[in-house]
Amino acid sequence: MMDTGVSKRKFKQVGTRPARPDGVDKVKGRAMYGADMTAPGMLTGRILRSPHAHAEIVSIDVSEAVALTGVKAVVTGADLVAQDDIAMRDIQINVLATDKVLYDGHAVAAVAAVNADVARAALKLIKVTYRALPHVTDVDAAMAPDAPVVQAGRSLETVPAGMSANVTNQCEFGHGNLDAGFARADLVIERSFTTAATHQGYIEPHACLASMTSDGKAEVWCCTQGHFNVRSICAPLLGIEASQLRVTASEIGGGFGGKTAVFIEPVALALSRKSGRPVKIVMTRDEVFKATGPTVATSMDVKIGMTKDGRITAGDATLRYSGGAFPCGTVEMGAQSAFAAYDLEAVRTLGWNVLTNRPKEAAYRAPGAPQAIYAVESVIDELCQKLNLDPLDVRIKNAATKGTLSSYGPTFDDIGLMATLEAAKNHPHYSAPLGKNQGRGLSAGFWFNFGGNTSVSLTVNTDGTVSVSEGNPDIGGSRASISLMAAEELGIGYDKVRTIIADTASLGHNDNTDGSRVTFAVGLATIHAARDVIKKMCGRAARMWDIDEDAVTWVDGAAVPAGDNAGKFPPMTLAEIAATSLQTGGPLAGHHEFTADGAGVSFGVHLCDIEVDPETGHTSVLRYTVFQDAGKAVHPDYVEGQMQGGAVQGIGWALNEEYIYGRDGRLQNAGFLDYRIPVASDLPKIDTVILEIPNPGHPYGVRGVGETPIVPPLAAVSNAVARAIGMRMTSLPMSPPRILKALSGG
Amino acid sequence: MKTIQVATTINGDATEFVCAPDESLLDVLRNRLGLTGAKEGCGTGDCGACTVTLDGRMVCSCLVLGAEVEGSTITTIEGMSTGDALHPLQQAFIDHAALQCGICTPGILVAAKALLDRNPDPTDTELRYWLAGNLCRCTGYDKIIAAVQDAAAKMRTA
Amino acid sequence: MVQVTLFGSIRAHADGRAKVEVEARNFKELLDRLVEQYPGMKPQIDRGVSVAIDGLVYKEAWFAPIKPDSEVVLLPYMQGG
Structure with a gap:
């Protein structure tokens, strides 16, 4: 791991890589799914x-x-x-x-x-x-005024009269004068893209x-x-x-x-x-x-203007998303994130959601963002090719930084995009030689990250150990991260803490494990719950020492007198306080319930080398590196795991995965044989570089990391293919038949 | 439908069960014998989550009939280690964070052990092709490859 | 008074303006004043909106404080995966 950021504090536990508490059960086949x-x-x-x-x-x-x-x-x-x-x-x-x-x-x-x-x-x-x-299953066909109506009466007041009844909502974001921006450009490129629904x-x-x-x-x-x-x-x-x-x-x-x-x-x-x-x-x-939920299927138009020296003068995107047979707001997320990586004077995104006879869309890692950012990053890449500019230099030149008015409205605070881009530029991957039929692509990616409603309970047991109860299912090792943060705050060993997922009767409401929120929001609640019980433990020590409660502080896992005036007593450890807790006032527990705010946005940059076989149209991924700002990586193994797993899902989306509907409107490939997700032999090592630009909204600087990694791969792979075959694919997935067709001029 | 009586050895223990003629070995293991370590991800032999060994051969237990295993020896994830010790592969998966959700882990461990029993020193490419029948959606396979190679190295020097 | 930046599709209910001013000390007051002054926004606000206050996105917290000089941006209700 490369630590190029500034950490706010020295950690004893956070940032280490201990074994997860559910590991043995899971490797022995005993875990209950x-x-x-x-x-x-x-x-x-x-x-x-x-x-x-x-x-x-x-x-x-x-x-x-x-x-x-x-x-x-x-x-x-x-x-x-x-x-x-x-x-x-x-x-x-x-x-x-x-x-x-x-x-x-x-x-x-x-x-x-x-x-x-x-x-x-x-x-x-x-x-x-x-x-x-x-029936209608295609997003563009469903927008036609005479299209079969999936559900009538579902259009919101945002939809202009006269459109297909399948159009349920419209949204628009942006600022600045687009016409003036495009007029300043030396080159303007406008392209249309489609992406298939994926599961x-x-x-x-x-x-x-x-x-x-x-x-x-x-x-x-x-x-x-x-x-x-x-x-x-x-x-x-x-x-x-x-x-x-x-x-x-x-x-x-x-x-x-x-x-x-x-x-x-x-x-x-x-x-x-x-x-x-x-x-x-x-x-x-x-x-x-x-x-069950696939993603939206999309059709998109993107127009971007650039000067000869690589400054983006204006960006305009129109997104048409279909979330299946029910209204869905995912296009709003796509429209807000499309240009979020860039500092732009003039930008506009327009989004439409359209009903089709497909299953109801469910969220998939940064819902709505990968598609829109694929289209934007593809056009930026083509501008770089045509203007003979280095694609990483262009992104550095236009990157959003602290103080940038984002394309979706708010002004950014501390963000890690520039550091991430520079890490990519300085990485040996970016200058490694390429062979015949090979290409290198890159893309930036963005996700908002969320906090949300969270309730955590933490008990100090009489033997000096700690039990944490939280209410968010652990998908990728979060119990280990929560235990690390509890141990860090309390000043005890990781092995003294065990975190469990409690049922709905045992805690206040917890929002879903989504929005990259768990390590951030549950971690924050855990830190607060630990501070709550620390205050109580300091109170117990004060009673034992017969001094004022305010005269006791918590240092390295023990209550200590706050200063010389408070009195001279040796530190009283958590274990010592716990051992007498039933005599000094009863069980010790802390808890915290809140709506977590302050989730910092997250940026990533992916570098991808591919080789296209001109005879089969098959694309092999040769080398892949993920750069991402994690704020602070609590358990770096699981941060890397999110970056690698998200990248590979994105690679599958770029190259193979798609929902295929027949003329009868029925799904043709409802199985893993025909809906092919990446397997081990499809992939190279996925290298990771974690950057740590602390999130000002979290005491340890933590940012969510789970969703951003699926955003850049679509364009990173597509841009690599474009450079390898000398033409640009504008539909995902770039399956071998589609590439062969493009190569044969079709 | 009449059930069929089958005698077999599972994880070293003589085991008898009855099953329907069309019942998969996976359903027998999970529903009749309480061996839920093998998982059903697809039921069509595409995902590998139900991988077990049958007379030393790696199989998708969803594609084997219970009635077929009369007289055979079967090893599932539950038989990979005994007592409180972990197999080096199991330990390596924990040490290398080679699992996120863990649903594919039993199948991948059984498959990896089947490879190392034949080839104690596989290249990364050999390993990736051997495991190509075991889908993992969480990890991108990177840490799985590292864990198997680490376990293989430890097993070679043990 | 705080200045509120509106996303594009809600501007139609504020005579096309990108920014409006309301008297509000927190998220809840902001929503109440917007609905009072611009009734056309009510359907969108009832469906759910988020607000970014000085760069931080709030989805539900009614009492998130707003200072007179805060940067306030109204956004659709956001969700992740």
Whole structure:
């Protein structure tokens, strides 16, 4: 790791790489994921899904399924409580359709049976009469005024009259005079781009075990990025109160945003209530692809002007995103982030969201940003090529810094983009020689990062150890990072702390594990909870010493008199205070509940070398380096892991991954064989360079790191391909057939 | 459907079970024997999360029928180490942070051990191709490769 | 009075202006005054907005303080993955 930033303080624990607390369970196959829990008397639940891209449900006859031996319950959309709130109603009809099915794979009914064979047989006995409706799956086609209407009446007041009813929202950001900016340019390039919808591709399918009794008491065990959110959604759909529904998060086998949404838990609860027995639902991979969140599919136009010496004079982007069959605000995130890396006098982004007959979009790592930034970074790269400028020098020349008025409105505070660009420029990768059919690409990337609602409880046990309870499922090692921060603040060893993920009854509400928020926000709450209990421990020491509470401070894991006037006493360690805590006033615990603010934005720069095989159109990634500002890397192994994992997901997006729809509007490649995510042999080593430009909004300087790494790869790979083959691809993925077609002049 | 009685050896223990004729070995392991270390990521042999060894051969247990393993010897992740000791591969995965979510980890560990049993000193390229049938979505594979190589080096000098 | 920068698509409800002035000491007061003075913004504000105060983005915190000289930028409600 290269530490080129300035750290605010000397750390004893933060920045080290201890073993994670869940490591042994996970390498021994003992960790309990969503599908691994069983309950006595448990039934198997399965879901019937639409074979149509778009159809009216004329009738559903479940009588034969109900009559089948071994079937204990059948539910349809009528078994969930109809919601008034429009966002909740969208979730309700996505979980179980009511009047219409809106995409191939839309859930229509479900059964609970004594085993999977009976459940499958029962699904075949459910008679759904459909009236097929015209469908549209392409974003540009859906915007045409005469396009089939996916859902009517969903356009917000922001959409001008006369557009297709599929256009649900419009947004605009920017500042300055575009015409004047373009007039100052020596070269203006305008290009159109498309990106395919991709799936988060977590290896663990959605799974849950639900138990609900006739008096409205309920329990759910599930793999989720936010069990408090599961409770918030399931309780109203089942018509019960939050206090009666306890949700426990299992270990989670990947999420990347896709497990912030709720699909099967309300169905399992409804089946359990009706059958009087616990019900487990585990999705198949086919269901995961067809019915859980892919990203938006996009179509975009970008126009950028540049002077001969590489100054960007104006940038304009129009983004058309489709988040599937339900309204979605992801285009707003894309429009705000498109030009965020640059200090621009004139910039505008215009975004449209369009309904299509595709599954409801779910967040995927920096939702909306990779697509828009791919288009912008591609045009900047082409300008550099045409003006014969070094692409890294141009980005340095235009980089946003502290004090820059960002393209989305606020003025940036301390940010790490310039340091990140300079680290890339000085890295040996940037000047390494390239061979025939090879190219080097780079891209900057940006993500906002969020804080959010957080509740943490921390107890000091009588044996001098510390238990931390937090409410955010640990996807990538966050329990280790939280323990490190607790140990750092308390001044005790990492091995004295154990962090667990508590259920919904044990803590106040916690927002989802999303927005790169956990290490930042849960870490901040943990630090505050530690300070809370430190104050109490200082109070206990003051009583023991019979001095004023204010005369005691906390140094290196022990209470000490604040100064000579306070009295002369040897330090009283946490373990000593803990040992007598039950005699000095009772159990010691600290807690903190808040809405975390001050999440610092994050920038990254990726360098990528590729080689294109002109005979097959296949692109090999030869070398890849990720540079990113982490603020302060709490556990550098897991920061590197986020940077590497995000980069590889982006590489897959650039080269292979896409949702392919047939003319019938059905998904053609709902499996890992045909939806090909990167495998080990596709990839080189992914090098990482962590920069540490402290976030002023966190006492340790921590910034979220999880999402930014997926942003730059799309353009980094595409820019490398453009330089290797001498022409620019404007559609992702750049799969071998597309590259071959481009090479043959098609 | 009539069930079939099967006698086999799993992780060194003589094990008998009954299963349906069309029931996968993965379902037998997970649902009948409580061995949930093998994971189902796809059910079609594409992801490798259910990897076990069958008479020393690496297989996707979702593609093997329970009824097929009569008389066979099976090793799952639960049999990789005994007692409180970890296999060097398991220790290396913890030391190198070679897992994030951990769902692919059991399959990758079983696959990596199957390689090292045949080839104790693989090149990175050999290792990457051997593991190409085991999908990991979190790590980008980098730390997995480093962990296996570190374990291999330790096992060679042990 | 604080000066509030509006994102493009909400400017239509403020006679096309990019910046408006309201009397507000925190995020909640800011939202209340905007709805009073520019009723056309109500649907967007009801759906959810974020605010950047001196560069920090707040999504929910009603009582996030605003100083008279703070840089205040209204943004759509933001979410991550």
